[in-house]
Amino acid sequence: MYLSRRAPTAPFRGSAVGALAGALAVAAHGIGGGGDPESAALALLLVTSIATGALTTHLPTRFHGRLALVGALGLGQFVAHAALTLTAHPHSASPAASMLAAHAVATAICALLIASAERLYGSLVHVWRVVLRGEPHPIPTAAQAHVSQHRTNPVDAMLRASISRRGPPVRV
Template structure:
């Protein structure tokens, strides 16, 4: 079971990893480096995949399928966006499938490990910070108290503040 407070971090990591690994695996397999509209499509795909995996009720079981789907959609986005620099179709080659799949598996393992370690690491950090920065004592000397002047009951003290002017009267 994973910590539900780590879900937004998981979504952000999946989105960033989808874009980064897609560009790296795509370039390593001979697909070229993306620019312009290919990057815009890639950003849209990465945000969508990241948002789908950021939901708290999703578990890490869907992490690898989401990364794989993100790689496939990112490949299609990179192929569509930069068609003039590609010599291949929308279907990836065997080498490209291998690079995308290997990158997805490694990234999925790393994200799952980071998510499982999120709770223990943050509890240790909170405990250390609590020791280093204790809360201030409420009975500290030098506290300042303030008093506010109360206007008189009949309202004469603030009589000069109230404006008697209203909006102009219509002539019609």
């Protein structure tokens, strides 16, 4: 059996998709006229958000493109909306146009935020590891030889060597 390796950002992507799918589903649901969810709807929403995040985390690496991210978030929004409508809720199972638009905008914004965070993941983790380990990294500099600005004259060199810089003894 062939198992594909997960991307290093897979746990981050799954966590973000699960959390944002639930949170933005509630926000888009409220903006679209669905009202505030009750405790039973929130419990069901929590379960569906965890399941959506876990499924997204375990996707193979070949499904980690932008289209797969939008698809996972869209599926998360759909499942979250279904979870909100399964409990005693004031509107019907088919959402209004304003609610669909709110869910679509929330999905697009989440996809943009997660894709940006994944792009920065590698450099942020590298900086974090360097800070925690405290490993000294050499700073590359161009080596320059010191070149004297004045011309060397053999007479000047002899005079400088013959001048004594020692003074009389000092009483302590």
